[in-house]
Amino acid sequence: MESRGWTDGGGAWEWRRRLLAWEESVSQCTSLLQNVVLQDHIIDRWRWILNPIHGYSVKGTYSYLTASGIYSECGLSVDLWKKQVPLKVFVFVWRLLRNRIPTKDNLLRRRINSLDNTSCTGGCGSSETANHLLIHCVFFGMVWHRIYQWLGISFIVPASASDHLHHFGHPAGIPRSSHSFVTVIWMADVWVISKERNNKIFNQKIDTLDI
Known part of the structure; x- marks a missing residue:
């Protein structure tokens, strides 16, 4: 998709048929990808938002879900x-x-x-x-x-x-x-x-x- 162009109007957004009304929301993807830059020399990895440094843990998730006063x-x-x-x-x-x-x-x-x-x-x-x-x-x-x-x-x-x-x-x-x-x-x-x-x-x- 990046090589074809995933910016607004790029070749990645060309379709074989006309989009249905409920499918037209796919255009929102252009804003999500606008600032994404792919780097071949960096390996993909998951990141846990609650703890970006140490990653996911059951204990951390349980603490978040049961924390008092969260709402x-x-x-x-x-x-x-x-x-x-x-x-x-x-x-x-x-x-x-x-x-x-x-x-x-x-x-x-x-x-x-x-x-x-x-x-x-x-x-x-x-x-x-x-x-x-x-x-x-x-x-x-x-x-x-x-x-x-x-x-x-x-x-x-x-x-x-x-x-x-x-x-x-x-x-x-x-x-x-x-x-x-x-x-x-x-x-x-x-x-x-x-x-x-x-x-x-x-x-x-x-x-x-x-x-």
């Missing part, structure tokens, strides 16, 4: 309030990330619920907290697995909902222009899980969550 309040506000979703979903997610939704552990803390009624609505046997219900529950978590498959991503599930939103909404390998899109998917998913949870409690609805 700042400022970043949280920016990610939430600019999305084109219904206001009630905004409010729900805002309350979720502050542990203010009426899960059974919160109802117990407010003395609305009894100690013998704290099991997860999904029937997994664990205590129902916001992080467990919407992220880690075996039953409701099937929705997340289907979404991971749909998006074609591998995902290490963090402990908290805020960290989950941060990592899910900023996936590696997906253009920045798509980050808003996947964040909306995250918000829609937790909203749907919450609605299904309420249906199971108040309407005795049993759903297999086959999607």
Whole structure:
């Protein structure tokens, strides 16, 4: 490609047929390659952005994924309030990330619920907290697995909902222009899980969550 010319208008960008509308974004590659210079005498190598000197390590990656405070309040506000979703979903997610939704552990803390009624609505046997219900529950978590498959991503599930939103909404390998899109998917998913949870409690609805 370099020998044919990969700058704008170069021979590397000549095609056998006319590009379809969704293929025309390939022109963005010209800007990515603009400052790339190939050097025959230098061997290619991988570079781990989190640690360019020592390279990749499982320990370093785990520390990054589990670091507390990685999702700042400022970043949280920016990610939430600019999305084109219904206001009630905004409010729900805002309350979720502050542990203010009426899960059974919160109802117990407010003395609305009894100690013998704290099991997860999904029937997994664990205590129902916001992080467990919407992220880690075996039953409701099937929705997340289907979404991971749909998006074609591998995902290490963090402990908290805020960290989950941060990592899910900023996936590696997906253009920045798509980050808003996947964040909306995250918000829609937790909203749907919450609605299904309420249906199971108040309407005795049993759903297999086959999607």
